[in-house]
Amino acid sequence: MKTSESRYCKCMYFSANALARKIEKLAVDSWKMIDLSPSHAYLLMAVISEPGIQPGGLADELQLTPSTITRLIEKLEEKKLVVRTTDGKLTNVYPTPKAKELQPKMKECSARFYENYAGILGREESYKLVESINKLADKL
Incomplete structure (x- = not known):
């Protein structure tokens, strides 16, 4: 059964997740x-x-918890791509x-993803x- 013919095709949850899975595959391929x-x-x-951005700022910008x-x-620290510094209660992240x-x-990866x-x-x-x-997303 094609997605557009699915009984759930008018449900935002299923439609948004179907799109997210397809976009995720394109993104992963672009960043390999x-x-x-x-x-x-x-x-x-x-x-x-x-x-020096703080984790809270990253959470806001990337809309992640x-x-x-x-x-x-x-994970990025393990790969030696970022370091965190702490000053009191403030944590800053540096490349x-x-x-x-x-x-x-x-x-180049970002451009490839867009082009794809x-x-x-x-x-x-x-x-x-x-x-x-x-x-x-802003409304929700």
Whole structure:
């Protein structure tokens, strides 16, 4: 049975998750070159663009729970891509030189991901879809 013919095709939960699974596959394929999951890569790009960012800021920016952010940071620490510093109750996350060296490849992976989905959906449709999803997520 095709997805569009499914009895659940008008349910936002099933439709959103079907889309998420397909987008996840495209994203994972696009990020294989640097051996990072998309979540790790986007967190790392945020840390590179704002050295010293706090985990709460990462959680807000990436719309992930604090516990998920902690797990992602721990994995990036194991790979020697970020370091955390603590000053009292404040924790800051910084990129390592190794992470900064990855930045051009991360930009390439990000561009490849965009080209993959925009090539399927079209550039205008992709832009509109992302814009709509962001608006809907903000409302919910």
